[in-house]
Amino acid sequence: MNSIQFSAGQIVTLTGLALITAGALLLMTPWAIAPGKSLRILDALFTATSAVCLTGLIVTDTATEFTLFGQLVILGLIQIGGLG
Secondary structure, three states: OOOOOOOOHHHHHHHHHHHHHHHHHHHOOOOOOOOOOOOOHHHHHHHHHHHHOOOOOOOHHHHEEOOOOOOHHHHHHHHHHHHO
């Protein structure tokens, strides 16, 4: 039986990509976006990537564009990204 074996670098890269994708998808949900606001997929991807990679760059104002759920998603991405 053939099994796929990943190197440590591949595991870290794939985990980071999975976190960024999941974070962007969560930020696109109606529960994460403040009422009356909209978020482009590129902005969600940038925000999630910036949170996971701990750069702290934003293209939208986190306090006004996101609900408490959205802010907690960003905080969780920062915390998980900090472990790496």
